[in-house]
Amino acid sequence: MSETPxxxxxxxxxxxxxxxxxxxxxxxxxxxxxxxxxxxxxxxxKTTFLRMLFGLIRPDSGTxxxxxxxxxxxxPRALDGVAGFIESPKFYPYLSGRKNLxxxxxxxxxxxASRIDSAIDLVDLTGRDGDKVGGYSFGMxxxxxxAASLLREPRLLVLDEPANGLDPAGIRDMRALVKRLAASGxxxxxxxxxxxxxxxxxxxxxxxxxxxxxYHGTIDRLREQAPQQAHRITTSDDVAALALSRSSPHLQVxxxxxxxxxxxxxxxxxxxxxxxxxxxxxxxxLALDExxxxxxxxxxxxxxxxxxxxxxxxxxxxx
Amino acid sequence: MTTxxxxxxxxxxxxxxxxxxxxxxAALQWEVRKLASQARTRYxxxxxxxxxxxxxxxxxxxxxxxxxxxxxxxxxxxxxxMPLLVLGFAAQWVFPLLTSIVAGDIFAxxxxxxxxxxxxxxxxxxxxxxxxxxxxxxxFAVLTLTVFAVSTxxxxxxxxxxxxxxxxxxxxxxxxxxxxxxxxxxxxxxAPLLGFTGLAILLSVKSRNPSVGIVAPLIIGFVMQLAGSLxxxxxxxxxxxxTPFESWHGLLVEHRFYGVIEQGLLVSxxxxxxxxxxxxxxxxxxxxxxx
Numbered sequence: 001m002s003e004t005p006x007x008x009x010x011x012x013x014x015x016x017x018x019x020x021x022x023x024x025x026x027x028x029x030x031x032x033x034x035x036x037x038x039x040x041x042x043x044x045x046k047t048t049f050l051r052m053l054f055g056l057i058r059p060d061s062g063t064x065x066x067x068x069x070x071x072x073x074x075x076p077r078a079l080d081g082v083a084g085f086i087e088s089p090k091f092y093p094y095l096s097g098r099k100n101l102x103x104x105x106x107x108x109x110x111x112x113a114s115r116i117d118s119a120i121d122l123v124d125l126t127g128r129d130g131d132k133v134g135g136y137s138f139g140m141x142x143x144x145x146x147a148a149s150l151l152r153e154p155r156l157l158v159l160d161e162p163a164n165g166l167d168p169a170g171i172r173d174m175r176a177l178v179k180r181l182a183a184s185g186x187x188x189x190x191x192x193x194x195x196x197x198x199x200x201x202x203x204x205x206x207x208x209x210x211x212x213x214x215y216h217g218t219i220d221r222l223r224e225q226a227p228q229q230a231h232r233i234t235t236s237d238d239v240a241a242l243a244l245s246r247s248s249p250h251l252q253v254x255x256x257x258x259x260x261x262x263x264x265x266x267x268x269x270x271x272x273x274x275x276x277x278x279x280x281x282x283x284x285x286l287a288l289d290e291x292x293x294x295x296x297x298x299x300x301x302x303x304x305x306x307x308x309x310x311x312x313x314x315x316x317x318x319x
Numbered sequence: 320m321t322t323x324x325x326x327x328x329x330x331x332x333x334x335x336x337x338x339x340x341x342x343x344x345a346a347l348q349w350e351v352r353k354l355a356s357q358a359r360t361r362y363x364x365x366x367x368x369x370x371x372x373x374x375x376x377x378x379x380x381x382x383x384x385x386x387x388x389x390x391x392x393x394x395x396x397x398x399x400x401m402p403l404l405v406l407g408f409a410a411q412w413v414f415p416l417l418t419s420i421v422a423g424d425i426f427a428x429x430x431x432x433x434x435x436x437x438x439x440x441x442x443x444x445x446x447x448x449x450x451x452x453x454x455x456x457x458x459f460a461v462l463t464l465t466v467f468a469v470s471t472x473x474x475x476x477x478x479x480x481x482x483x484x485x486x487x488x489x490x491x492x493x494x495x496x497x498x499x500x501x502x503x504x505x506x507x508x509x510a511p512l513l514g515f516t517g518l519a520i521l522l523s524v525k526s527r528n529p530s531v532g533i534v535a536p537l538i539i540g541f542v543m544q545l546a547g548s549l550x551x552x553x554x555x556x557x558x559x560x561x562t563p564f565e566s567w568h569g570l571l572v573e574h575r576f577y578g579v580i581e582q583g584l585l586v587s588x589x590x591x592x593x594x595x596x597x598x599x600x601x602x603x604x605x606x607x608x609x610x
Contacts, residue, residue, distance in 0.1 A: 051606075051607070054436070056440070056606070056608070057606040075444060076444040079440065079441065086440070090432055090436065091434065099356065107438060109345060
């Protein structure tokens with residue numbers, strides 16, 4: 001196996017707020033050049049981890065190395081080569097987007113100012129860069145946040161829920177932008193609560209739940225462990241349809257929220273639908289429920305640990 | 320459920336990245352450029368320039384001078400009396416307000432706009448940011464006092480005239496000496512003004528609320544003045560930040576005394592150092608979880 005340089009190396013990182021353990025012994029290794037996802041619902045500890053990475057808060061224990069530097073030994077120099085934003089990027093609303101970038105470029109030192117035009121162009125803010133940020137939409141601020149990060153010509157780009165709060169077109173554009181940046185060889189560490197986003201963009205993922213890591217590994221490995229596809233079914237007689245499902249040992253059907261939720265291989269679902277019609281039960285709707293990976297994500301992060309499928313292995317192979 | 324982390328085998332740590340950083344000078348430049356782009360800062364300086372001219376013109380046009388105030392009775396007799404009247408008045412609330420407009424807002428506005436994380440994720444240390452903001456606040460305080468003083472003195476001399484000034488001991492002070500004394504009197508206001516700057520910075524850091532940072536020093540100044548006017552707190556009064564604003568009285572008597580000036584300087588420096596030390600420690604230790 002070839003040696004892989006690490007952009008982020010966290011070992012047993014813990015952060016407590018009083019009795020609340022926000023991050024519990026988190027270990028994570030992000031290799032250079034990869035697109036890495038940190039996934040979890042709100043309150044999982046993703047942002048707390050990123051705040052520690054940026055030195056905004058101090059860990060109570062553990063070590064964190066970023067591009068070969070630590071906050072303890074190097075102070076703010078630990079952020080050399082690192083850029084990104086935490087939660088939604090914030091700027092001075094009374095200044096234009098360009099003026100904000102000019103100010104930040106001044107903090108970054110020589111060379112950053114010369115990248116303003118190209119950064120604005122890359123995030124498609126040309127023509128709006130002279131407007132005050134106070135009048136920007138949420139999506140424009142997100143893109144300005146990416147532009148502000150790019151001024152630093154980073155080797156590691158950290159984005160905390162970059163598509164959060166965006167409309168569908170904004171989400172599409174943001175994902176395309178992240179993919180473009182990743183394709184340029186940049187290491188991207190992306191936090192999200194959206195399984196689709198991570199699946200689409202990332203190579204490896206750490207899934208967190210209330211401060212704990214519940215999965216660490218490749219997306220492919222996670223996909224292998226995902227449960228079968230679920231369907232949402234409504235019929236003319238849900239009680240009878242539920243009773244009929246019990247005749248098939250490979251079919252799991254539960255009644256929830258005024259519909260039936262069936263989980264099985266596609267062929268079993270097909271047979272079940274056919275049997276409903278044969279039994280005189282009218283099929284009123286059939287739709288894909290949650291995607292398999294999303295279903296696994298919910299299982300990992302929302303249900304009690306004993307309900308996670310027995311086939312699930314918490315650590316996937318990365319290498 | 321147990322969790323095991325699989326770490327990729329044979330990882331090597333990246334060579335540290337070398338990036339040129341702005342440092343303290345860049346942070347100061349950043350803060351000054353930010354302040355210069357704020358309308359409030361520019362308007363404050365404009366007011367410091369124009370308001371004294373209007374005040375001098377209005378007082379000079381009044382038939383009855385404000386005799387209840389120090390040097391109020393002499394404002395029609397000498398252009399050197401007017402700046403001392405304005406100085407006594409401004410020390411009550413104008414100076415604390417002028418410095419708080421920037422110093423009380425300069426840290427808290429980062430909380431208000433949520434921009435702490437924007438600037439602290441750029442290889443710039445909290446120390447650099449703190450001292451840049453502090454120096455910018457001090458610079459603004461010095462600038463406002465200078466503009467206010469020059470405008471007041473110049474407009475007074477032009478509107479009222481350059482007659483000799485009557486000292487607090489009744490002695491007559493020739494114009495050249497009077498100009499030097501009123502300039503020195505205004506310069507002495509700088510020390511407590513910087514004390515208020517420190518206080519406003521502390522309140523800005525601790526409260527994280529620009530309104531508190533701007534208004535609270537003003538209120539504290541009023542409370543000190545009220546408490547200082549009570550006869551039973553003479554010892555305590557020495558340590559009030561408002562007391563050094565009156566230290567110029569020692570220059571206007573026939574036999575000048577400097578003890579009160581030295582004490583005023585010490586008290587002002589004490590307030591400045593203590594406030595900045597607490598603010599600095601607080602900012603350095605703070606977890607940036609919101610802004």
